[in-house]
Amino acid sequence: MTVKPFEQVVDEHGPAVLRVCRAVVGPVDAEDAWSETFLSALRAYPDLPDDADVGAWLVTIAHRKAIDITRARARRAVPVHEVPDRPSTRGRPEDWDGDLWTALAQLPDKQRAVVAYHYVAGLPYKDIATITGGSTDAARRAAADGMKTLRATYQQGAKP
Amino acid sequence: MTHNPFDSLPEVDEPTTRRLHARLVSTATQEGLLDIAYRTLDSPVGPLLLATTTTGLIRVAFERQDHNATLTSLATLISPRVLHAPAKLDPVARQLDEYFAGTRHHFDLPLDFRLSKxxxxxxxxxxxxxxxxxxxxxxxxxxxxxxxxxxxxxxxxxxxxxxxxxxxxxxxxxxxxxxxxxxxxxxxxxxxxxxxxxxxxxxxx
CATH class of the missing domain: 1.10.10.10 (Winged helix-like DNA-binding domain superfamily/Winged helix DNA-binding domain)
Structure with missing residues (x-):
């Protein structure tokens, strides 16, 4: 019986989890979500069963962290008089695709999560249903609806 | 319609990944979750793997001993909470450099002898x-x-x-x-x- 050093888990799954976090909570909060996910994972790692799917396990943790972050953000949100027409898409080059996040942000939370876990993390709908709750079919439908909206809004944004 | 809007995104974002790794090492240390820190060091006898616990240096391995296998064995025998954290081994690397330069004749480092009985x-x-x-x-x-x-x-x-x-x-x-x-x-x-x-x-x- 051998155990993988946690460094190898970070190396193999870190970039994919970052993509998932950016898709689910957006570029601003993604690094906090990633950090909290991997810190929790490190804490629980010695007790992870040998046959566990590490990728799905990490997405499960990231999902809980994303919910915490979204709630915290809602609590600290301050109403503004004028909503800007369009959020800035400028920023540091590593800050992800602003247009894509703008389109993702318009999706209901559940749809955005399901789209990210399937299209970014590559998880099957059966696993996604376990993470988000609900049935496999419901997860599949939410992803289809989310992608339909996303393709319409994001394509529009991409080709003005 | 097979277009996936996520395809255009890079698979790996190197600078962010590095920054996040450093942050993980630092918070893991604060929370007492970093059980084994390691780094490699170039030396006249080839690349050396250096690994430390919070007690002290626990493992030095030559390249021919297979660094990956050595880390897996540490994860199995001691703790899987293993991270690449070179700064934790700065004193060890410094003393080894001095040893190879001929200026150090004995080592003054905390050691963890748990692997030997x-x-x-x-x-x-x-x-x-x-x-x-x-x-x-x-x-x-x-x-x-x-x-x-x-x-x-x-x-x-x-x-x-x-x-x-x-x-x-x-x-x-x-x-x-x-x-x-x-x-x-x-x-x-x-x-x-x-x-x-x-x-x-x-x-x-």
Whole structure:
């Protein structure tokens, strides 16, 4: 019986989890979500069963962290008089695709999560249903609806 | 309609990944979750893997001992909470650099001997008493460790030394004066003993 050093888990799954976090909570909060996910994972790692799917396990943790972050953000949100027409898409080059996040942000939370876990993390709908709750079919439908909206809004944004 | 809007995104974002890794090391340390920190160090005897626990240095491995396999074994035997955290090994790297430069003749580092038990551990505890630039035979070490007949056991204690270089098993040679085997290879043993002999001589004059 051998155990993988946690460094190898970070190396193999870190970039994919970052993509998932950016898709689910957006570029601003993604690094906090990633950090909290991997810190929790490190804490629980010695007790992870040998046959566990590490990728799905990490997405499960990231999902809980994303919910915490979204709630915290809602609590600290301050109403503004004028909503800007369009959020800035400028920023540091590593800050992800602003247009894509703008389109993702318009999706209901559940749809955005399901789209990210399937299209970014590559998880099957059966696993996604376990993470988000609900049935496999419901997860599949939410992803289809989310992608339909996303393709319409994001394509529009991409080709003005 | 097969277009996936996520396809255009890069698979790996290097600068962010590095920054997040550093942040993980730092928060894991604060929370007491970093059980084993490691780094590699280039040396005249090839790349060395250095690993430390919160107690002290636990493992030094030569390249021929397979660094990945060594880390897997540490994860299995000690704790899987293993991260690449070079800064935690700065003092070790510095003392090894000084040793290879010939300016350091003994190491002053906290050590974690958990990987070695019983007679093997008794042998390793004796080894630092063999002075820089000198050697002892396997038989002499067996006597010093309290079991004059355990010459072979001394050989296996040296072969499985988890802390080569720091615990100087390279100073144990055959009774006929030939080098004998070494975890880092016979060439590495030759390099180390030549370095030490040269430095010790220079100091005498």
């Amino acid at each position: 019983g007679f093997r551990r008794a042998v390793l505890t004796h080894l630092p008493a063999i002075h820089y630039g000198t050697t002892e035979s396997y038989a002499q070490v067996a006597t010093a460790a309290g079991s004059p007949k355990a010459v072979r056991a001394v050989g296996s204690a040296c072969a499985t030394n988890p802390l080569p270089l720091i615990v100087p098993c390279h100073r144990v040679v055959r009774s006929d004066g030939s080098y004998g085997q070494y975890a880092g290879g016979e060439t590495a043993k030759h390099t180390l003993l030549t370095l030490e002999a040269t430095q010790a001589k220079t100091q005498q004059h």
